[in-house]
Each structure stands twice: as C-alpha cells, then as structure tokens.
Amino acid sequence: MTLFALATLSLGACAKPAVADAEQTAAPANQAPLSAELKPAAPAAGTPDARAVAAIKKINSQLEVDRVGPAPFPGYREVIVAGTTAYVSDDGKYLMQGSVFDMTQKKDLSERSMDSFRKELLATAPKSERIVFAPANPKYTVSVFTDYECGYCRKLHSEIAAYNKAGIAVEYLAFPRMGMASEDAEVMANIWCAPNRNKALTDAKSGKLPAKIRCTSPVAKHYSMGQRAGLKGTPMIIAANGQAAPGYLSPSDLLQWLESVSK
Incomplete structure (x- = not known):
C-alpha cells in the first residue's frame, strides 16, 4: 500500500467496490459486534x-x-x-x-x-468460529479468508479433498468482499448460521445458496480481521506462523510453500 493510498484509505474499501462510508461500516442485524481484541x-x-x-x-x-x-x-x-x-x-x-x-x-x-x-x-478466532475441512492428522493447518462466490475461492474449495489428502487442514474465515452492507455479507452470515456449515459453504460455492437463518454470526468480526491482516483479495491463505501466501495455490504448490515457510 502506497503512502497516497494510506492517506486516502477508507476502512471498508478492501477487496470491494467503493460505497458510501455509512454503507461500508453497516452490518446486518445477525452479525456479532466487531472484535476489540x-x-x-x-x-x-x-x-x-x-x-x-x-x-x-x-x-x-x-x-x-x-x-x-x-x-x-x-x-x-x-x-x-x-x-x-x-x-x-x-x-x-x-x-x-x-x-x-x-x-x-x-x-x-x-x-x-x-x-x-x-x-x-x-488466535482471536477460535476453531468454533471457523468452517474446518481437515484430515485426521494434519501436517499443516492454514487459515483461509474466503468469499462464497469469488472464482479462486471456488477453485480452492473444489480441490479441498486434495488439500486434505496432502495433509493440509483448511480453516475458513468469512470475508464478504462486497462489504458488510451487501447481500454477499448476508449470504455469508446464513452460511455460518446453518446447522451444517460445511455443507452450506460447499453448496453456496456451487451456486446453491443457504436459507435465511437468524443467529449471531462472526462474519463482521472476520471481515475486520481480514482488513487488519492486510487482505488484498480472496482467498487469503495464512500459515500457522502468520505468513501469507502470494494468492491461490494448488494443493501441491501450497504444500511446497508450507514446507518452505515452516523451516
């Protein structure tokens, strides 16, 4: 991010089109308040x-x-x-x-x-807040900020079995890239509120959106975390030591990257 970008930064501008300031920070009623951790x-x-x-x-x-x-x-x-x-x-x-x-x-x-x-x-987002796809004994665990509709997010999820087979556990956090006042955020909240989050996310990534469900979801908290973590686009893959991958990586490339950054 350049100095000019820092000077003109809008807190809700990451990975989505610009909208009015009030719309950027507004959140649906079923969102938990932003985390202060x-x-x-x-x-x-x-x-x-x-x-x-x-x-x-x-x-x-x-x-x-x-x-x-x-x-x-x-x-x-x-x-x-x-x-x-x-x-x-x-x-x-x-x-x-x-x-x-x-x-x-x-x-x-x-x-x-x-x-x-x-x-x-x-560390402020416990596993209970995440949607986890993991093998029995993972060698590596990554946190992935995801949106249900972005192309590379869908590509990554379509290969989730291959990531797990490679020994990689994928723990999803929500990042509605169109912002917290968008339909995107509502869909993500419905996914996190679903009785079976894993199925709801998988279905949504293939075009079958979940039913509207009322609950207190962590989507707003995750969105804030993504911005603070330096997210420039989804998916954002982060290793256990906090290092961020350069973008989407195939199962074999992600395994190679994790081996290199874990030394």
Whole structure:
C-alpha cells in the first residue's frame, strides 16, 4: 500500500467496490459486534509511541493503529495500521513505508512484524468460529479468508479433498468482499448460521445458496480481521506462523510453500 493510498484509505474499501462510508461500516442485524481484541492501550502522552499514533491520525482520523513500538532501526517507531507496516520518526515529523531488509540476517523485518501480528490476530478466532475441512492428522493447518462466490475461492474449495489428502487442514474465515452492507455479507452470515456449515459453504460455492437463518454470526468480526491482516483479495491463505501466501495455490504448490515457510 502506497503512502497516497494510506492517506486516502477508507476502512471498508478492501477487496470491494467503493460505497458510501455509512454503507461500508453497516452490518446486518445477525452479525456479532466487531472484535476489540489486540487493540493496544493508548500510549502515554508525550512518548514517541504517542507521537507516532498522532501522526497516523493526522493522515486519516479513522485509522486505528493495531501495534506501535520500536522500529528495527534507531530514531523511528514501527506501526501496523490498516494491514500495512509503516515507520514514524520519534518526533512524529516523518513517515516512511516500504520493506526494511536486514542485510545480515537476510530477512524482511517488516514482513516479520506483520507475520507476528497476523498470528496473534488469528488466535482471536477460535476453531468454533471457523468452517474446518481437515484430515485426521494434519501436517499443516492454514487459515483461509474466503468469499462464497469469488472464482479462486471456488477453485480452492473444489480441490479441498486434495488439500486434505496432502495433509493440509483448511480453516475458513468469512470475508464478504462486497462489504458488510451487501447481500454477499448476508449470504455469508446464513452460511455460518446453518446447522451444517460445511455443507452450506460447499453448496453456496456451487451456486446453491443457504436459507435465511437468524443467529449471531462472526462474519463482521472476520471481515475486520481480514482488513487488519492486510487482505488484498480472496482467498487469503495464512500459515500457522502468520505468513501469507502470494494468492491461490494448488494443493501441491501450497504444500511446497508450507514446507518452505515452516523451516
């Protein structure tokens, strides 16, 4: 995400067409309230952390900083905001975005911070909130933000038996890419409210939509989590250590990727 994009970011704009602000944040009546987990306490006034948060708020007062702390280089604070990592000078005057690469460790430190945050964020969604397709003894488990109608989401789900056969458990979280005020969100809530979620999701991905059911679903919470995790489109596949795959991966490619990032 560029600096310009950060300055003009709308909190509901990820992976869907732009709509009015009120529509972006509205949620159907059967949605659970947005999760407040992992929201840090406000830093003490006058500290570099507080100046960093204030600098982000000057860009867009609606932005919520998910994490703030020392940067991996002196004179700056590292902030995670709206699914991206940025760096604000200790005096709050300068902001930078981009990867910080440690030449000694040969590691992208910005991505490492996002990975850590994603791992903690995903821990706030227990298995009872997810739709799980898993083999008896999985070697790997991935969290997948999905929509019922996107093409690559359907392709991934059509191969779910092959992922399981490869030893990969797939745990779905909901991300209605048309936004929380859309029919898409209502359908996703109906899937999560169905007596048999697995069947309802499988049916919906093949065009058979579930009946309307009233319950308190975690769809709004998952949608917020996807935005905070840096989701740019569905499906978003995340390994147990918080690393995000580059997009849809076939069963064999996903297994290869998981083996490489788990070393």
